[in-house]
Amino acid sequence: MKLATFRSPLTANHTRVGRVDDDHSATLIGDFADVGELLRQPRWRELAEQASELTVEFQQHTLAPPIPRPGKxxxxxxxxxxxxxxxxxxxxxxxxxxxxxxxxxxxxxxxxxxxxxxxxxxxxxxxxxxxxxxxxxxxxxxxxxxxxxxxxxxxxxxxxxxxxxxxxxxxxxxxxxxxxxxxxxxxxxxxxxxxxxxxxxxxxxxxxxxxxxxxxxxxxxxxxxxxxxxxxxxxxxxxxxxxxxxxxxxxxxxxxxxxxxxxxxxxxxxxxxxxxx
Known part of the structure; x- marks a missing residue:
């Protein structure tokens, strides 16, 4: 499974996390801002695997660092x-x-x-x-x-x-x-x-x-x-x-x-x- 953080314009001026389905599409996971926020959820893997509500197209320039601001x-x-x-x-x-x-x-x-x-x-x-x-x-x-x-x-x-x-x-x-x-x-x-x-x-x-x-x-x-x-x-x-x-x-x-x-x-x-x- 691949998890990415996407930036605007894909997500209206804020970042969102998604499960990458192929080279150009992803399924957004809840309202989590980035992969780091998702990982702080005890059921992060289940949430990512079961996400199905919104599939979006993305381009390379919309990819942010997976964890934009790691604690370490x-x-x-x-x-x-x-x-x-x-x-x-x-x-x-x-x-x-x-x-x-x-x-x-x-x-x-x-x-x-x-x-x-x-x-x-x-x-x-x-x-x-x-x-x-x-x-x-x-x-x-x-x-x-x-x-x-x-x-x-x-x-x-x-x-x-x-x-x-x-x-x-x-x-x-x-x-x-x-x-x-x-x-x-x-x-x-x-x-x-x-x-x-x-x-x-x-x-x-x-x-x-x-x-x-x-x-x-x-x-x-x-x-x-x-x-x-x-x-x-x-x-x-x-x-x-x-x-x-x-x-x-x-x-x-x-x-x-x-x-x-x-x-x-x-x-x-x-x-x-x-x-x-």
């Missing part, structure tokens, strides 16, 4: 074995975490607005996003698997010069209006066993890796984060990026570049890079 966006660094080698680091014993703020998110087909401070070293990081289904605290990995509502695609957009100015990465990782997120949430039962993540820049493939290359699995990450703080419905964990980032290749993004990130079983996001004042 927890990002994981150095979590693909090949990327760890590419960046010259040792394989970690525990996940490397940093935080991204909701203001960084844009829709799956929106332009990424890059400010001057980040334009010299703008970079992409295609990632699988995990979306939390329920309140979770101190979960084992087995328990954590039941706390996953589904998966999406996210670009952990990064300004490398800012990232490496200090030992804390956050300042290069949470620029407003830069991180494409979507196109929707896909429940775990609809994910293929051997899914791959791919990133293409201006038609050139840069990243291509199996999700099985993750050092820490989605359940591992939910479990680990839940030892630190309570996870709530709609919280997002960006699981890390594979090899092939611009920094590792020695090339950065330029004005009007187009970054497309896809994950098998989910779909793709496509964001144009716009350098602004």
């Amino acid at each position: 966006i927890i990002c994981v660094g150095l979590n693909y074995a090949a990327h760890i080698e590419e960046m010259g680091h040792d394989r970690p014993d525990v996940p490397t975490l940093f935080i991204k703020y909701p203001e960084a998110l844009i829709g799956p087909f929106d332009d990424a607005q890059v400010p001057p401070i980040a334009q010299a070293s703008a970079d992409y990081e295609g990632e699988l996003a995990v979306i939390v289904a329920k309140r979770t605290r101190n979960a084992t990995p087995d328990q954590a698997a039941d706390s996953i509502a589904g998966f999406s695609v996210i670009n952990d957009f990064t300004a490398r010069e800012l990232q490496y100015r200090t030992k804390q990465w956050h300042q290069g990782k949470s620029l407003e209006h830069t991180s494409g997120f979507g196109p929707w949430l896909v429940t775990p039962d609809d994910m293929p066993d051997q899914a791959r993540l791919r990133t293409v820049v201006n038609g050139e493939q840069r990243q291509d890796a199996p999700l099985s290359d993750l050092v820490f699995t989605p359940a591992d990450l939910v479990s680990f984060c839940s030892q630190l703080y309570t996870l709530n419905p709609g919280d997002v964990i960006a699981t890390g990026t594979p090899a092939g980032v611009g920094h590792g290749l020695g090339t950065y993004l330029s004005h009007n570049d187009v970054v497309e990130i896809s994950v098998d079983g989910i779909g793709r996001i496509r964001n144009r890079v716009v350098f602004g004042a």
Whole structure:
């Protein structure tokens, strides 16, 4: 099952959540504003599966981030074995975490607005996003698997010069209006066993890796984060990026570049890079 958040003009100047029936139509689910609000309902899956009252047509530009303002966006660094080698680091014993703020998110087909401070070293990081289904605290990995509502695609957009100015990465990782997120949430039962993540820049493939290359699995990450703080419905964990980032290749993004990130079983996001004042 796919769950998406739609914006105006489809929904008269406010967002609504719907079950995606095909590439161009969806069934709206109650009066919930977004996927996060739906997930806060104990019977969210039943409500989504049984919705049948209003079917609407949609276009790419009407898709908002599935969770427009997550309570938490927890990002994981150095979590693909090949990327760890590419960046010259040792394989970690525990996940490397940093935080991204909701203001960084844009829709799956929106332009990424890059400010001057980040334009010299703008970079992409295609990632699988995990979306939390329920309140979770101190979960084992087995328990954590039941706390996953589904998966999406996210670009952990990064300004490398800012990232490496200090030992804390956050300042290069949470620029407003830069991180494409979507196109929707896909429940775990609809994910293929051997899914791959791919990133293409201006038609050139840069990243291509199996999700099985993750050092820490989605359940591992939910479990680990839940030892630190309570996870709530709609919280997002960006699981890390594979090899092939611009920094590792020695090339950065330029004005009007187009970054497309896809994950098998989910779909793709496509964001144009716009350098602004």
